[in-house]
Amino acid sequence: MAKPISIEVWNPSGKYRVVSTKSMPGTRWIRLLTDQDCRVEICTEKKTILSVEDILALIGEKCDGLTEDWSEVLFSALKRAGGTAFSNMAVGYNNVDVDAATKYGVAVGNTPPNPFLESANFRLLQVGVLTETTAELAASLSLAAARRIVEADQFMRAGLYDGWLPHLYDLNHTLVFYECQMVSLVQHRLIFFEWNDYPELVLPIAYGQFLQANGEQPVTWKRAATMEDVLREADVISLHPILDKTTYHLINKERLSIMKKDAILVNCSRGPVVDEAALVEHLKVNPMFRVGLDVFEDEPYLKPGLAELKNAIVVPHIASASKWTREGMATLAALNVLGKIKGYPVWADPNLVEPFLDENSPPPAVCPSIVNAKQLVLSQKMDALIVFYVVMMFVLGSFLSHFLSCNGIDDCSGALRYQTESEKAKKERRKEKKREKKEKREKAGQEHEESKRSKHSHKKRKYEERKQLNQKDTYNAKAKAIAGAVEQLEGSGLTEEHEQPYSIQNVCDSSESSQDSSKRRKLVATNVNQNSHGSILRIRLPLVKQKDATLPTSMPIVKEKDPMPPASMPVLKQKDPEPSATMPTVKQKDLKPPTRNQTDLDLSRASEEPCFSGRRVTETAPKMEAADFPYGKSTSKRSRRIDEMERQFRELIVDWNPPPLQLEYSDIGNQDWLVGSSKRRSSHNSNMVKAHTEGSLSHGSSVPSSLQPQARYLPDFGTYQLPYVIPY
Ligand SMILES: O=C(O)[C@H](O)CO
Numbered sequence: 267m268a269k270p271i272s273i274e275v276w277n278p279s280g281k282y283r284v285v286s287t288k289s290m291p292g293t294r295w296i297r298l299l300t301d302q303d304c305r306v307e308i309c310t311e312k313k314t315i316l317s318v319e320d321i322l323a324l325i326g327e328k329c330d331g332l333t334e335d336w337s338e339v340l341f342s343a344l345k346r347a348g349g350t351a352f353s354n355m356a357v358g359y360n361n362v363d364v365d366a367a368t369k370y371g372v373a374v375g376n377t378p379p380n381p382f383l384e385s386a387n388f389r390l391l392q393v394g395v396l397t398e399t400t401a402e403l404a405a406s407l408s409l410a411a412a413r414r415i416v417e418a419d420q421f422m423r424a425g426l427y428d429g430w431l432p433h434l435y436d437l438n439h440t441l442v443f444y445e446c447q448m449v450s451l452v453q454h455r456l457i458f459f460e461w462n463d464y465p466e467l468v469l470p471i472a473y474g475q476f477l478q479a480n481g482e483q484p485v486t487w488k489r490a491a492t493m494e495d496v497l498r499e500a501d502v503i504s505l506h507p508i509l510d511k512t513t514y515h516l517i518n519k520e521r522l523s524i525m526k527k528d529a530i531l532v533n534c535s536r537g538p539v540v541d542e543a544a545l546v547e548h549l550k551v552n553p554m555f556r557v558g559l560d561v562f563e564d565e566p567y568l569k570p571g572l573a574e575l576k577n578a579i580v581v582p583h584i585a586s587a588s589k590w591t592r593e594g595m596a597t598l599a600a601l602n603v604l605g606k607i608k609g610y611p612v613w614a615d616p617n618l619v620e621p622f623l624d625e626n627s628p629p630p631a632v633c634p635s636i637v638n639a640k641q642l643v644l645s646q647k648m649d650a651l652i653v654f655y656v657v658m659m660f661v662l663g664s665f666l667s668h669f670l671s672c673n674g675i676d677d678c679s680g681a682l683r684y685q686t687e688s689e690k691a692k693k694e695r696r697k698e699k700k701r702e703k704k705e706k707r708e709k710a711g712q713e714h715e716e717s718k719r720s721k722h723s724h725k726k727r728k729y730e731e732r733k734q735l736n737q738k739d740t741y742n743a744k745a746k747a748i749a750g751a752v753e754q755l756e757g758s759g760l761t762e763e764h765e766q767p768y769s770i771q772n773v774c775d776s777s778e779s780s781q782d783s784s785k786r787r788k789l790v791a792t793n794v795n796q797n798s799h800g801s802i803l804r805i806r807l808p809l810v811k812q813k814d815a816t817l818p819t820s821m822p823i824v825k826e827k828d829p830m831p832p833a834s835m836p837v838l839k840q841k842d843p844e845p846s847a848t849m850p851t852v853k854q855k856d857l858k859p860p861t862r863n864q865t866d867l868d869l870s871r872a873s874e875e876p877c878f879s880g881r882r883v884t885e886t887a888p889k890m891e892a893a894d895f896p897y898g899k900s901t902s903k904r905s906r907r908i909d910e911m912e913r914q915f916r917e918l919i920v921d922w923n924p925p926p927l928q929l930e931y932s933d934i935g936n937q938d939w940l941v942g943s944s945k946r947r948s949s950h951n952s953n954m955v956k957a958h959t960e961g962s963l964s965h966g967s968s969v970p971s972s973l974q975p976q977a978r979y980l981p982d983f984g985t986y987q988l989p990y991v992i993p994y
Pocket of ligand 1: 359396583586
């Protein structure tokens with residue numbers, strides 16, 4: 267039976283029993299535990315190192331957590347007592363059998379920095395609780411060794427100093443740091459000591475960046491390919507590895523032998539990293555070789571002979587010995603235990619310790635650093651800063667993606683896409699509407715001119731119609747070619763656009779159009795579906811002004827109240843009836859040949875235009891039959907009806923050739939009673955006909971076919987004047 271261990275108890279009625287084998291710096295760690303219903307027992311034994319029996323006695327029969335050097339025996343004892351948490355008050359945990367702890371389901375905490383946790387390198391300047399303090403000591407030992415401070419101190423105490431000498435204790439060294447997370451921070455401290463005037467400092471990139479960021483000239487640095495290279499070249503070597511089987515006796519007899527005879531070796535990591543016995547021998551035969559040691563192979567003991575060597579500086583494992591660091595370590599150790607007892611998740615970024623160390627705010631409800639968290643499958647928790655960072659990256663990513671796509675840049679493939687900015691589209695639409703209104707005004711004026719044009723012979727009109735038909739055919743051919751080219755482009759994926767068009771931007775989109783907006787939407791949808799891969803390519807053809815706007819264009823003109831979907835062909839004015847040879851800007855919907863609804867448009871136009879014989883309609887009709895017409899039976903019926911009417915109109919009126927007349931007397935010109943106010947306008951026509959009639963009479967011949975009566979359009983009445991009027 268082990269003798270009783272002296273303890274002090276905090277919060278005796280606490281639900282959870284937490285034992286500390288040492289009195290740790292500060293009181294915050296105690297408060298954090300007691301606030302969470304923990305009874306805290308602190309060993310007050312004068313012994314620095316407790317025996318296994320002592321610890322077993324401390325554990326007792328019920329213990330929830332504890333801090334001290336630990337092995338299988340202790341972990342099994344802790345397990346038996348119901349304990350699930352252990353924490354080292356140290357970053358290093360070579361004193362802990364982590365596998366045994368894991369076997370007994372006990373979480374092992376440490377006090378970061380922890381270079382071997384995945385998140386350790388998350389932030390460049392993340393320092394943990396020990397880093398800077400350790401760096402300070404490494405730098406101090408380097409400087410002390412380099413400047414022979416301890417020797418100089420002893421020299422003075424021995425009364426040997428009798429005046430200044432030119433070569434007393436001078437030195438010029440290169441610094442090298444081997445395998446450490448703390449390099450940049452060690453160097454940070456070195457800059458604090460203004461060691462950057464040394465000719466060749468071997469430094470990490472991060473330090474150079476740090477200096478530059480602070481407006482300083484980066485010191486030169488280089489990265490050695492092998493450790494041997496470092497050892498051969500360096501004047502000062504500071505060791506900061508963890509201790510495991512790969513770093514045990516890292517510095518041995520052979521490696522010592524390749525180092526410069528006046529090199530400096532510093533060790534603030536773990537004693538067994540250096541073969542201390544070999545070191546003692548090396549120091550003896552190389553009096554200018556110096557060491558600064560914070561840790562020892564048989565700590566707390568020194569290898570025989572070391573204590574007598576003047577070229578060795580030895581300090582009692584004080585690398586972490588600053589108030590802030592040591593109190594911070596105590597806090598982190600306590601929070602590891604508390605977090606496990608409470609079932610908190612594990613902090614995902616253990617080197618980020620500030621949230622735990624801020625005395626003015628409660629620490630996060632997490633375990634700061636559990637080294638066997640993965641093995642125990644403990645859940646992780648990111649700190650708010652990391653979450654914020656991740657969220658921001660996501661938001662920025664989305665924004666960037668949106669920005670790229672809005673600017674026609676495919677962020678995945680890098681391919682360019684046509685622009686789709688709705689702003690641009692709106693502007694275009696506004697322009698289009700203005701243009702359309704202007705056209706309508708012009709047309710209205712042109713229709714007034716129309717009566718003047720009646721002097722055109724039927725032949726000429728037919729010629730013009732044919733010409734227009736040719737133009738239309740040419741246009742259709744070109745439009746087809748363009749559509750083909752566009753299809754190719756679409757196929758190539760170079761110009762694809764992955765959204766529905768905002769509207770169809772041609773005259774049909776006029777605000778004056780009574781076209782039902784839902785129909786417009788339907789049309790959009792239809793066309794979208796027609797697109798094999800769902801992409802839409804928009805190219806707009808420039809509107810070309812007509813030279814003579816009075817004549818019907820070969821392209822359909824959309825009437826205001828046309829209930830049908832917009833024509834697929836754009837308005838093309840006559841000035842340049844051919845489509846532009848340059849790449850036109852036609853919207854994708856504009857690429858189809860005219861469809862049935864265009865016929866309606868044509869017909870409606872024809873019904874206004876006396877010169878419009880209907881032939882064009884007849885000729886266009888077969889094409890339209892073949893055209894893709896997705897609007898259902900009723901519309902086809904209607905079209906057929908219109909076709910029929912058109913045909914009758916043509917047969918009865920347009921193409922009607924009356925039999926030769928024996929004109930005894932004609933009162934054909936005397937139609938004023940019929941047209942009333944249009945008398946003045948029509949009088950010219952009447953007179954003309956009359957003159958011809960009279961001429962015929964005088965020649966006694968039949969009326970030439972060109973003078974055969976025709977239906978005429980009376981624009982003021984919006985109706986036709988038939989060749990023969992039967993008064994009633
Ligand atoms: O590992 C550590 O944390 C240090 O060696 C303690 O000072």
